[in-house]
Amino acid sequence: MQDRYDPKSVEPRWQRHWEEKDLFRAGARAGAPKKYILAMLPYPSGEMHMGHVRVYAIADVLSRYNRKRGYDVLQPLGWDAFGLPAENAAIKEGLHPRIRTPKNIKTFKEDVQSLGISIDWTREIDTSEPEFYRWNQWFFLRMLERGLVYRRRAKVNFCPSCNTVLANEQVEEGFCWRCGSKVEEREIPEWAFRITKYADRLLEGLDGLDWPERVVAMQRNWIGRSDGLEIEFPVVKSKSDRFRVFTTRADTIYGATYVAAAPDHPLVQKLAPAAKKAEIAAFAEKVRVAARAVGEGAAAAEKEGIDTGIRVKNPFTSETIPVWVANFVLAGYGTGAVMAVPAHDQRDFEFAKKFELPIRFVVRPSEEDDSFDPATAQKAFTEYGVLADSGSFSGLPSEQARLAIAAEAQRRGIGSPAVNFHLRDWGISRQRYWGTPIPILYCANCDPEGHGIPVPDEDLPVVLPDIDVKEVLTGKGEPPLAKVTSWVNIHCPRCGGPARREAETMDTFVDSSWYFARYLSPHEDKAPFLREDADRWLAIDTYVGGPEHAVLHLLYFRFWTKVMAELGLTAVHEPAQRLVTQGIVKGRDGEKMSKSKGNVVSPRDIISEYGADTARLFILFAAPAEKDMDWSDEQIEGQHRFLGRVFRLFQANADKVRGKTVHASFAQGEALEIRRKTHRTIARVTQQLERLQFNTAISSLMELVNTVTGFVPKNEGDEGAIVEALESIAQLLSPFAPHLAEEMWSELGHTARRRDEELVLRPWPHADPALTAEETVNIAVQVNGKLRGQVSVSAMAAEEDIREAAAADPKIRGWIDGKTVKKVVVIPKRLVNFVVGT
RNA sequence: GCGAGAGUGGCGGAACUGGCAGACGCGCAGGCCUUAGAAGCCUGUGGGGUGACCCGUGCGGGUUCGAUUCCCGCCUCUCGCACCA
Numbered sequence: 001m002q003d004r005y006d007p008k009s010v011e012p013r014w015q016r017h018w019e020e021k022d023l024f025r026a027g028a029r030a031g032a033p034k035k036y037i038l039a040m041l042p043y044p045s046g047e048m049h050m051g052h053v054r055v056y057a058i059a060d061v062l063s064r065y066n067r068k069r070g071y072d073v074l075q076p077l078g079w080d081a082f083g084l085p086a087e088n089a090a091i092k093e094g095l096h097p098r099i100r101t102p103k104n105i106k107t108f109k110e111d112v113q114s115l116g117i118s119i120d121w122t123r124e125i126d127t128s129e130p131e132f133y134r135w136n137q138w139f140f141l142r143m144l145e146r147g148l149v150y151r152r153r154a155k156v157n158f159c160p161s162c163n164t165v166l167a168n169e170q171v172e173e174g175f176c177w178r179c180g181s182k183v184e185e186r187e188i189p190e191w192a193f194r195i196t197k198y199a200d201r202l203l204e205g206l207d208g209l210d211w212p213e214r215v216v217a218m219q220r221n222w223i224g225r226s227d228g229l230e231i232e233f234p235v236v237k238s239k240s241d242r243f244r245v246f247t248t249r250a251d252t253i254y255g256a257t258y259v260a261a262a263p264d265h266p267l268v269q270k271l272a273p274a275a276k277k278a279e280i281a282a283f284a285e286k287v288r289v290a291a292r293a294v295g296e297g298a299a300a301a302e303k304e305g306i307d308t309g310i311r312v313k314n315p316f317t318s319e320t321i322p323v324w325v326a327n328f329v330l331a332g333y334g335t336g337a338v339m340a341v342p343a344h345d346q347r348d349f350e351f352a353k354k355f356e357l358p359i360r361f362v363v364r365p366s367e368e369d370d371s372f373d374p375a376t377a378q379k380a381f382t383e384y385g386v387l388a389d390s391g392s393f394s395g396l397p398s399e400q401a402r403l404a405i406a407a408e409a410q411r412r413g414i415g416s417p418a419v420n421f422h423l424r425d426w427g428i429s430r431q432r433y434w435g436t437p438i439p440i441l442y443c444a445n446c447d448p449e450g451h452g453i454p455v456p457d458e459d460l461p462v463v464l465p466d467i468d469v470k471e472v473l474t475g476k477g478e479p480p481l482a483k484v485t486s487w488v489n490i491h492c493p494r495c496g497g498p499a500r501r502e503a504e505t506m507d508t509f510v511d512s513s514w515y516f517a518r519y520l521s522p523h524e525d526k527a528p529f530l531r532e533d534a535d536r537w538l539a540i541d542t543y544v545g546g547p548e549h550a551v552l553h554l555l556y557f558r559f560w561t562k563v564m565a566e567l568g569l570t571a572v573h574e575p576a577q578r579l580v581t582q583g584i585v586k587g588r589d590g591e592k593m594s595k596s597k598g599n600v601v602s603p604r605d606i607i608s609e610y611g612a613d614t615a616r617l618f619i620l621f622a623a624p625a626e627k628d629m630d631w632s633d634e635q636i637e638g639q640h641r642f643l644g645r646v647f648r649l650f651q652a653n654a655d656k657v658r659g660k661t662v663h664a665s666f667a668q669g670e671a672l673e674i675r676r677k678t679h680r681t682i683a684r685v686t687q688q689l690e691r692l693q694f695n696t697a698i699s700s701l702m703e704l705v706n707t708v709t710g711f712v713p714k715n716e717g718d719e720g721a722i723v724e725a726l727e728s729i730a731q732l733l734s735p736f737a738p739h740l741a742e743e744m745w746s747e748l749g750h751t752a753r754r755r756d757e758e759l760v761l762r763p764w765p766h767a768d769p770a771l772t773a774e775e776t777v778n779i780a781v782q783v784n785g786k787l788r789g790q791v792s793v794s795a796m797a798a799e800e801d802i803r804e805a806a807a808a809d810p811k812i813r814g815w816i817d818g819k820t821v822k823k824v825v826v827i828p829k830r831l832v833n834f835v836v837g838t
Numbered sequence: 839g840c841g842a843g844a845g846u847g848g849c850g851g852a853a854c855u856g857g858c859a860g861a862c863g864c865g866c867a868g869g870c871c872u873u874a875g876a877a878g879c880c881u882g883u884g885g886g887g888u889g890a891c892c893c894g895u896g897c898g899g900g901u902u903c904g905a906u907u908c909c910c911g912c913c914u915c916u917c918g919c920a921c922c923a
Contacts, residue, residue, distance in 0.1 A: 330923090
């Protein structure tokens with residue numbers, strides 16, 4: 001044994017050992033139940049940061065723990081290798097992504113390995129390899145067959161810096177989520193996935209998931225199901241034209257005093273008087289410009305609008321009311337028009353105030369309360385209440401009136417129930433090079449309208465062509481692939497005539513939507529993965545990653561799983577049963593780490609100074625997994641000291657006990673107390689790991705180490721107790737600080753002759769219930785709820801005896817003698833409370 | 839505005855289904871070891887009085903023998919969504 005704790009020599013040695021013995025291979029325990037533990041697919045930037053350390057530490061503790069619990073554990077890792085940063089770098093520096101990416105992967109992988117993460121590397125995948133992305137193309141074609149992919153002309157977010165289309169979800173406050181440039185609006189054709197078809201299933205599926213509430217709430221919000229009524233407002237002086245509006249508050253229809261439509265509503269364009277048309281068109285353009293300037297507090301924008309001159313009839317009051325166009329009505333949601341009820345909707349209220357439109361109060365807080373005065377009111381009454389001035393519906397509560405009015409509208413054939421979602425279809429076209437080519441061709445002969453012809457399955461993969469970076473990746477103009485003429489121009493598979501390939505590539509969220517299933521059959525070349533492998537491993541038991549993916553990746557990958565289930569590839573409909581979202585690791589200054597702030601702590605530096613075990617321990621100990629945490633140089637010193645203490649504890653005892661046959665059952669006195677502490681610690685750490693409370697699990701271990709430190713064995717029983725304690729410490733520590741644990745384990749004389757004798761596979765220790773149970777317990781004694789003393793009694797003592805023991809205590813007598821004891825509360829093993837009068 | 843979460847020592851944080859608030863760690867103070875330091879070890883450490891006493895988990899109420907925990911009403915902070923009718 002070395003005389004000092006020296007992780008630099010210890011850690012690489014054990015990492016080699018694990019690799020040579022191939023101990024993290026999944027599928028090697030055929031009869032055992034499985035656990036699939038996965039950290040989110042990393043983008044291989046050249047440098048690992050502390051956030052990665054946290055994700056992998058969490059996933060690894062769970063993997064190592066479950067391996068020792070006898071599970072066949074799958075913990076793979078791969079690379080989200082396609083994407084914008086590599087391409088942007090190529091544009092700037094002229095270095096081909098195909099050269100840069102493998103270099104980055106290599107560095108990143110070394111960093112992961114230097115942390116001692118127990119990955120099954122035989123399953124490593126790289127999404128930029130044709131072996132992987134051909135299945136993106138395969139899925140695309142299957143989805144095309146099922147009508148889940150379609151071509152649409154859509155207003156899209158365009159980033160002038162990345163020169164690419166961004167999904168709505170990738171726009172943050174009007175800026176590109178990756179490069180931060182201001183996003184513009186453009187209209188171009190694109191391919192889209194019909195995720196909206198799954199909106200309800202995505203909503204319902206959330207119920208059975210063991211996910212953080214916050215993420216579930218964000219998804220619910222994002223999907224945004226809204227149940228209401230579509231109802232028609234017929235246009236006055238027209239036989240057939242009517243404005244269809246969507247409302248969730250049919251109960252307020254008697255208060256609808258105008259209709260508000262989106263500025264480019266088709267019916268407005270059609271029906272507006274000629275004199276108004278130019279004005280309306282100008283207004284529509286103004287609103288479009290304003291919408292483009294999102295991020296400048298668009299929500300706070302002043303209400304604006306124009307009276308179109310069109311008049312419609314409120315179908316319930318039969319009143320003639322105006323149609324206005326308004327900047328706050330969205331063309332893309334519902335019907336693009338709403339019935340405006342100023343008394344009961346805040347937006348309509350503000351609008352009506354500004355343009356002096358009538359405000360009619362038709363829902364009262366209660367039947368008697370008619371205090372609402374349109375002239376003086378500062379805001380709308382938007383709660384449910386009781387209807388007033390609403391014809392035969394007056395007096396009904398809102399909930400009932402909603403249904404009754406909807407039913408009446410339906411009976412009259414002017415309305416129908418309708419459901420709207422905030423969720424939009426997922427546009428996947430990217431005008432980029434470094435991504436999966438979309439397997440579509442255009443042939444003027446076979447497909448004159450340009451819908452696109454699917455590439456036949458046997459021609460997959462459509463391989464990304466090699467390119468001259470300087471010529472193709474200019475960052476300007478048309479999609480890069482369109483410039484690669486030798487690739488773009490091919491023969492049509494149907495007619496043999498000239499055809500052209502689709503030059504767009506797929507959003508990289510496609511890769512991360514199903515990669516977790518590719519790990520199951522990473523080398524399969526007939527299918528994306530095998531059904532038998534899916535049946536063995538899916539769903540992911542614990543998925544670990546950042547909460548920033550709550551509505552992007554985590555929604556797409558649930559969608560994709562449902563599609564895979566429909567294709568018969570798997571029986572599961574949800575990809576991940578449990579989700580752990582880890583908090584951010586902030587810099588020394590409490591700010592989020594970033595290069596520009598110069599507060600980045602490099603994992604490499606930490607590992608080389610303190611070792612991987614210290615880094616892992618610190619990041620798990622300093623805060624609960626889901627909370628943000630601050631980097632602390634002092635705390636990491638503390639963890640390093642703790643490992644040093646563990647080392648010295650073994651150093652002090654190993655020689656004495658190594659190789660001896662010892663019997664812990666002989667332990668008595670202090671040694672017996674050590675045994676109790678050992679077994680209680682086993683029980684606690686086990687429970688804390690099940691609950692993902694890594695920080696308290698580590699502090700339980702610290703307590704045990706503190707208890708054992710300084711104990712000098714004097715006889716056989718003592719030695720038995722200390723061996724048991726040391727073995728337990730090595731075992732319990734092994735998921736957290738695996739290298740030191742191995743070192744200590746071998747110090748105790750253990751060498752593995754067989755695979756199942758390896759520490760990483762050896763069964764997790766078992767807590768003996770006879771030893772975790774307390775024999776005597778300290779009971780708190782209160783008088784009138786205030787702590788006044790303590791008594792020690794047998795854990796088995798009857799309530800009666802506990803009460804007497806407490807009452808007999810001299811300190812307590814001082815508080816209760818001479819007073820009337822009105823009541824005594826006895827909670828066995830916990831406390832006694834005397835309630836006394838004065 | 840809506841949704842979710844959080845407010846506990848100087849700091850990070852503990853406290854199972856209401857039952858000894860502050861585990862564990864950091865920091866700090868004193869001591870040991872040392873020629874000195876580094877490392878390490880020991881003791882103490884919520885506040886106030888300093889006797890076995892009082893006060894303390896954001897604030898104000900409530901339920902209870904007993905509340906960090908449950909209920910009601912506020913305040914502050916973080917995150918997400920934000921004109922979705």
